[in-house]
Amino acid sequence: MNFFRADLHIHTVLSPCGDLEMSPVNIVSEATMKGLDIIGITDHNTTRHCELINKLAAEKGIFVMQGAEVTTKEEVHCLAFFENTDALKKFQEFLDHNLPEIMNDPAKFGYQVQVDENDNVVYEEKKLLINAISKSFEETEAFTHSMNGIFIPAHINRKKNSIYSQLGLLPGNLNADALEVSKATTPEQFASIHPEINGFPLIRNSDAHWPGDIGTAFTVFFLKKPSFAEIRLALKGDNGRKIIVE
Amino acid sequence: MKITDILTELDLKIISGHKGLSNEITGGYVSDLLSDVIGNAKEGQVWITLQTHQNIIAVGSLKDISAIIIVKGFVPETATIEKSNIENIPLLSTELDTFNITGRLFELLQKE
Ligand SMILES: [Zn+2]
Ligand SMILES: [Zn+2]
Numbered sequence: 214m215n216f217f218r219a220d221l222h223i224h225t226v227l228s229p230c231g232d233l234e235m236s237p238v239n240i241v242s243e244a245t246m247k248g249l250d251i252i253g254i255t256d257h258n259t260t261r262h263c264e265l266i267n268k269l270a271a272e273k274g275i276f277v278m279q280g281a282e283v284t285t286k287e288e289v290h291c292l293a294f295f296e297n298t299d300a301l302k303k304f305q306e307f308l309d310h311n312l313p314e315i316m317n318d319p320a321k322f323g324y325q326v327q328v329d330e331n332d333n334v335v336y337e338e339k340k341l342l343i344n345a346i347s348k349s350f351e352e353t354e355a356f357t358h359s360m361n362g363i364f365i366p367a368h369i370n371r372k373k374n375s376i377y378s379q380l381g382l383l384p385g386n387l388n389a390d391a392l393e394v395s396k397a398t399t400p401e402q403f404a405s406i407h408p409e410i411n412g413f414p415l416i417r418n419s420d421a422h423w424p425g426d427i428g429t430a431f432t433v434f435f436l437k438k439p440s441f442a443e444i445r446l447a448l449k450g451d452n453g454r455k456i457i458v459e
Numbered sequence: 460m461k462i463t464d465i466l467t468e469l470d471l472k473i474i475s476g477h478k479g480l481s482n483e484i485t486g487g488y489v490s491d492l493l494s495d496v497i498g499n500a501k502e503g504q505v506w507i508t509l510q511t512h513q514n515i516i517a518v519g520s521l522k523d524i525s526a527i528i529i530v531k532g533f534v535p536e537t538a539t540i541e542k543s544n545i546e547n548i549p550l551l552s553t554e555l556d557t558f559n560i561t562g563r564l565f566e567l568l569q570k571e
Contacts, residue, residue, distance in 0.1 A: 287512050349512060349536065372494075380514040381493030386538075 220431045221253030222418035225262040229323035232423035237266045247428030253278040257342040276439035285350040290367040290374045293357040296441040300360040311346040368395040370403045396430040414448045417458045433457040460484045462526045475540045476549035482525035511535040516542035
């Protein structure tokens with residue numbers, strides 16, 4: 214088995230807050246430069262850039278965790294990842310169906326564009342992606358798991374859009390595959406104030422919105438090889454797989 | 460003033476937590492961020508929110524809230540209703556939005 218460097222929380226230009234330089238090509242070349250083995254593509258409430266990044270990254274030997282950063286009804290940000298195109302497509306339908314019909318104003322919120330490998334715009338998302346979907350935290354978790362996905366509440370230490378800011382405390386029956394802390398802290402630091410998180414696998418990512426951010430925080434996975442199944446095992450700590458946050 | 464004294468006046472529907480209806484009201488608090496309620500709400504206050512997640516009961520119980528008013532006719536999750544009955548914190552429902560129900564409650568409490 215081997216150590217693999219993973220940054221599982223990266224936005225693309227499709228997120229309104231994502232820098233225009235966050236094209237699939239640039240993300241993959243930046244990830245290569247930073248020595249990442251695994252990247253997670255997590256735009257706000259959309260998975261539409263995953264497929265192309267997955268293809269481009271595979272050519273460079275980088276494994277992609279395909280998913281989204283969902284904003285639940287309570288405005289909690291959660292990462293959801295899926296193993297195959299079929300599940301990803303069903304999750305995209307879930308997002309499309311539950312995102313309100315409120316349109317983006319690019320001048321106010323930023324562009325929401327999908328681009329191809331030559332940086333040509335191929336699609337523009339009209340609905341405002343930073344809105345909350347109409348499904349609750351638990352409904353989002355249940356749907357993610359029904360698609361065999363991995364569910365990770367994002368940046369739980371933040372004063373905005375986190376479990377703690379929105380819901381005050383960890384829900385008693387929380388069914389999460391891991392919890393994420395942001396660059397601003399470490400799992401140990403945050404667990405010292407909130408010991409109740411100690412039962413959960415804790416990961417740390419960059420939440421990159423521009424290329425320079427990619428890989429500025431990461432989690433090391435000890436795996437046979439980078440794959441969805443192996444990453445799931447590592448989060449559970451099964452069969453010698455494990456995660457390390459430096 | 461007790462919770463029972465504001466029900467008719469504010470046209471509130473009782474969803475659950477009937478055993479807490481005789482709770483004494485000391486004031487009100489308005490917020491949709493549960494972390495803010497944990498930090499700032501005071502014992503005996505009526506809490507007005509649009510959140511329906513089960514954690515509103517955990518937070519309400521932690522802060523000894525006298526009742527929770529859920530605005531705009533939002534329907535709380537089943538788990539929230541169950542927990543409200545266990546903790547005896549009344550969950551009340553209004554069709555009004557936060558601004559209007561808060562104004563009415565404020566006026567009512569001023570009259571005391
Ligand atoms: Zn976020
Ligand atoms: Zn993010």
